[in-house]
Amino acid sequence: VRLSIRGSQDEDPSDPQLMRLDNMLLAEGVSGPDKGGGAAAVATATAAVDVGADNSIEHSDYRAKLSQIRQIYHTELEKYEQACNEFTTHVMNLLREQSRTRPISPKEIERMVNIIHRKFSSIQMQLKQSTCEAVMILRSRFLDARRKRRNFSKQATEILNEYFYSHLSNPYPSEEAKEELAKKCAITVSQVSNWFGNKRIRYKKNIGKFQEEANLYAAKTAVTATQVVAAAVQNSQTNSPATPSSGSSGSYSLPVSGDMFMSMSGLNGSYQPAQVPNTGQTQGDSIRHAIGQSLGYSDGLRGNPLYSPHGLNGNGGWHDAVTPSSVTSPIEGANSVHSDTSN
DNA sequence: TGGCATGATTATTC
DNA sequence: GAATAATCATGCCA
Numbered sequence: 001v002r003l004s005i006r007g008s009q010d011e012d013p014s015d016p017q018l019m020r021l022d023n024m025l026l027a028e029g030v031s032g033p034d035k036g037g038g039a040a041a042v043a044t045a046t047a048a049v050d051v052g053a054d055n056s057i058e059h060s061d062y063r064a065k066l067s068q069i070r071q072i073y074h075t076e077l078e079k080y081e082q083a084c085n086e087f088t089t090h091v092m093n094l095l096r097e098q099s100r101t102r103p104i105s106p107k108e109i110e111r112m113v114n115i116i117h118r119k120f121s122s123i124q125m126q127l128k129q130s131t132c133e134a135v136m137i138l139r140s141r142f143l144d145a146r147r148k149r150r151n152f153s154k155q156a157t158e159i160l161n162e163y164f165y166s167h168l169s170n171p172y173p174s175e176e177a178k179e180e181l182a183k184k185c186a187i188t189v190s191q192v193s194n195w196f197g198n199k200r201i202r203y204k205k206n207i208g209k210f211q212e213e214a215n216l217y218a219a220k221t222a223v224t225a226t227q228v229v230a231a232a233v234q235n236s237q238t239n240s241p242a243t244p245s246s247g248s249s250g251s252y253s254l255p256v257s258g259d260m261f262m263s264m265s266g267l268n269g270s271y272q273p274a275q276v277p278n279t280g281q282t283q284g285d286s287i288r289h290a291i292g293q294s295l296g297y298s299d300g301l302r303g304n305p306l307y308s309p310h311g312l313n314g315n316g317g318w319h320d321a322v323t324p325s326s327v328t329s330p331i332e333g334a335n336s337v338h339s340d341t342s343n
Numbered sequence: 344t345g346g347c348a349t350g351a352t353t354a355t356t357c
Numbered sequence: 358g359a360a361t362a363a364t365c366a367t368g369c370c371a
Contacts, residue, residue, distance in 0.1 A: 149350045149367060157349095172360085193359085194351060201361065202349090318360095 021128040028135045030070045066135070073131045077124065084120040088113055152195070156185035160195050164203075165217035170318065171200055200318065 025031040091112055095104055152160075163181060164171050173181060178192045185192070203210050 151349065151368065191350080195349090197360070197362095198350070201363090205362090 015125075018125055018128070021125065021132055024132050024135075025073070025128060028132075029066070030073050030131055030135060069131060069134050073127065076127050080120055080124055080127065084116065087120075088116050091116060152185065152187060152191075156187060159184050160192070160199070161213065161217050162221060164196065164199050165214050166221050168214070171196060171203075172318070204318075 022031065092109070095109055095112065098104060151157075160181060163173065163177070167173070173192070173196060175189075178189045178196075182189045182192045187195075
């Protein structure tokens, strides 16, 4: 903007602003070697925005637009250079012609050439500036796309909720579990992480609000669990090769844990940390074992999180509730807050 | 169209 | 580096 005001007056070639523009164009991969630096710049720009595989379209879109800008920039630049040269020779010819009628000093010629060059470099500067602006706009638009969100599919949220509520005492899926969930939900692992992060925080903030949802999923889990268990029992009794898969959602493995009782027990709004699971330990163990054999998630979680070391403590925190060494005692927080004065 | 739901980002903490 | 808490920005529905 300032440029157009200052315009024709002073165009110092070593202008810091020009240098800034040059640097930026180089960094953005607009100027400089066609593929080398440019590709690198594009790579960093797109890497910053990379959210998942489904973004490849946007990537190519970004690249295409950037290369379009680059192309325009280069052709314009070339055009200006050519025009500058042509104009210079034209003026030189004029001066030469004039030299027949009046004496023209070499100094005067040099001065004219300088004026012409300055004019063209100011045009060049404007080109660079507008190119920079174009890149900035493109970039900001592309970066804004990060915030563009679409709600997950109903099935996806269902799957995530089922996992969440059936692991209510420790809603921290392991890396494998996250991957599994991501695959099932057709989202990325980081989206799964985001989802659990949001869910935990929002659940904790307003347990009452989520109670209905918790009951819903607990009931759902219970029904499926019953089916699965029945099938498993029948399976072991009849020794038949029947598979317990409910067929509802393919191979989705329902994580059945004591947590589902937990979400039930919280019906009246007052949240009780993991207290029930232990009661059914002996029986539940065999059941869990049976289920674990036919279901997926439990595998990745074996030994730990089903009966989690964590509980929503008095301060409303899962994360630092208990140390792993106390896994063997899942009663924590049942009747007493026991001596653990966490925080 | 306003308000709530929800996915993503950021700052902070451990 | 993962989790939390706060916040942003968009989606969705009455």
